[in-house]
Amino acid sequence: MTDRSKLLTTRQMALFTARGFLRFDELVPRELCERFVDAYPNSSSGAQGIPLVAAGTPLDDATTPGTPLHDYFALPQIRGIIESLVGPGSRLDHHFLHWREPDGAPAQHMHQDSTIDPRTPFDVQLMFFPQKVTREMGGTYFLPGSHFRKVNEASITRYQNIVGTKHVVCEPGTLLAMHMGIWHGGGCNRSEKRRVMYKIRLNPTVRQRRLWNDDDVDEKMNAPQPIFAPTHPYDPNDVQTILCRPERWFEADAARLEYLNRIKLWRHLLGDDSFDAHYWMTRLENEPAD
């Protein structure tokens, strides 16, 4: 059982629901980052690389004690993030050590991983940056809030730039936890250093309901609020506010559809089909009978 203090908070889960990612700067100790890089001097899996692991292997059985990979997953903070998002007993889908050589090769096209995937339950992808990443190094770029868009993998390669795209620029030990649907790609490395990133995709084996530290969930959080009311106190940390905050790139008429997507996922996570944010679902569900 993971220490509840290491689990994500309700606010963090709401942010993940709305934006499809969470970032944790310098979460992994430097010493472990250095051991990690030294232990896997090959970009591919297998010899001198990340161990080959059969898809579907329980994460708890996927690593060998005494290795940097095992130590990484044993970190209480990492366990807390994983268990909050996909629960205990998650399965390794695949993992890979991504290298980007400093050769100026074109950036990877924007894409969504795997295939089109309309499920509400979601996989999580953890991207771990064991070394410092500068903007020149072309760290992973990704589009916040893109995780509900139903597109098929590489079909979005035509999109070169979208307003609000984030580029990972970070210190060693930084971690990105991403919803499986987030649009992303590897940037062009214009530096003189190799860029390294370890990515793992994890599948849940339990219902994703209140797996985080939900001690702060209360009735006020779920209570209806006045809408279109400028005088209503604005709280940026309020769950309903988080779920109804648009991304800069949302089309004018798509933002509200994205709020609906977020509310539906939050209901799933909360285990409460009556939850609403700013009345968007309640209005649509109002079908009075005779």
Next chain:
Amino acid sequence: MEELRQQVLILYLASSALDTPVVGWSVYDGTGRTEPMSADADEPPYKTGVAAMRDGWRLIQLSQLIPPYPGEEFTTSYQRYECVFEKLVPR
């Protein structure tokens, strides 16, 4: 006769109106003088579709307004408002 090559600018707008903000963009250069790629710029080249027209870009295609399929009214997917522009420039 001067040989011409096509440059293509694709703008994704915030709504179906050409004078609304650009939220995404792509550039393909048939001259080979530039090699645009994914995630290579932070700010759009134009604020709106009309601003691109005023700079000489010719609109050659505009995404249609298509009603959602029944059952898909709330689904979000690709960028909704795609405008394709071109310039013909000397090789």
